[in-house]
Amino acid sequence: MLTKFKMIKLFRFIYGFKFCPLKTLLVSSVSIFLLSACNSGGVEQCLKDETCGPAIEVLRISGDLPIDPTDPLWNSPNAPRQVRVELEPQMITNPKWPNPSIRFVNVSAVRNDTELAIALEWEDATKDKSYGVSAMYLDMAAVMFPLKSQGEPPAITMGNDGDMVNIWQWKDVQANGNIMGFKNKSDSQRLSDPGIEDLNAEGFSTLTTQDHQDVTGKGFWADNKWKLVLKRNLKTKDENDVQFEKSSLMAVAVWNGSNKERNGQKGLAGWLLLKLA
Numbered sequence: 001m002l003t004k005f006k007m008i009k010l011f012r013f014i015y016g017f018k019f020c021p022l023k024t025l026l027v028s029s030v031s032i033f034l035l036s037a038c039n040s041g042g043v044e045q046c047l048k049d050e051t052c053g054p055a056i057e058v059l060r061i062s063g064d065l066p067i068d069p070t071d072p073l074w075n076s077p078n079a080p081r082q083v084r085v086e087l088e089p090q091m092i093t094n095p096k097w098p099n100p101s102i103r104f105v106n107v108s109a110v111r112n113d114t115e116l117a118i119a120l121e122w123e124d125a126t127k128d129k130s131y132g133v134s135a136m137y138l139d140m141a142a143v144m145f146p147l148k149s150q151g152e153p154p155a156i157t158m159g160n161d162g163d164m165v166n167i168w169q170w171k172d173v174q175a176n177g178n179i180m181g182f183k184n185k186s187d188s189q190r191l192s193d194p195g196i197e198d199l200n201a202e203g204f205s206t207l208t209t210q211d212h213q214d215v216t217g218k219g220f221w222a223d224n225k226w227k228l229v230l231k232r233n234l235k236t237k238d239e240n241d242v243q244f245e246k247s248s249l250m251a252v253a254v255w256n257g258s259n260k261e262r263n264g265q266k267g268l269a270g271w272l273l274l275k276l277a
Ligand SMILES: [Ca+2]
Pocket: 124, 125, 126, 127, 128, 139, 256, 257, 258
């Protein structure tokens, strides 16, 4: 039997991932349920009743948040709980991608008083870094957040006009000072993988590197598996960044370079609930 979330997910998928696709459709108990979930407040209602997707419980700790995916924090009995999230094919815009090679990603998150770190882990038998900086097909992952915390979420297709998203993207690229788009980094950011970017978008083909790069992180590949940590201050001074004053929606995407995946050719999951305590 379909769960409440699975039903919403199915309808969002069929109707292009719009959060409230059936506002005018009153023909079934499912649509009536969707109306009840959507009418009274988009993101806020979603956060309240958790109809927007699996909840990632953000574990609150008092210590530092390491970006090293091999740090004991991420691999101890006290590690934040991982949620196994299914990645869907990208069938909304061309070129569609009906068969992404990565179908599941484990997501966990931890915070302290000032910072948030998100860990992603997925099976990938190929470490594609050997393709090099100029390569078209790299191992990549990204998390995406709506800038606003009210109303209906932006389209899952990287937002829409006037409805911006903030994207934290990682690429497995070589450390190289000439890599495009990694300007304005602090010393701490230089300890990160060079393929970390803080980006904005308002729909496909609008991906823009921010002037204010606020995200750090590191990927680690071993035993046919990628582990990635992305970290940022809960609040920044950048008006184009999501601000984590409370729980937020989050989407996840993963690309496998060996499977010729790039841009919209990816596995995609969203909107999940990043639940801050
Ligand atoms: Ca790969």
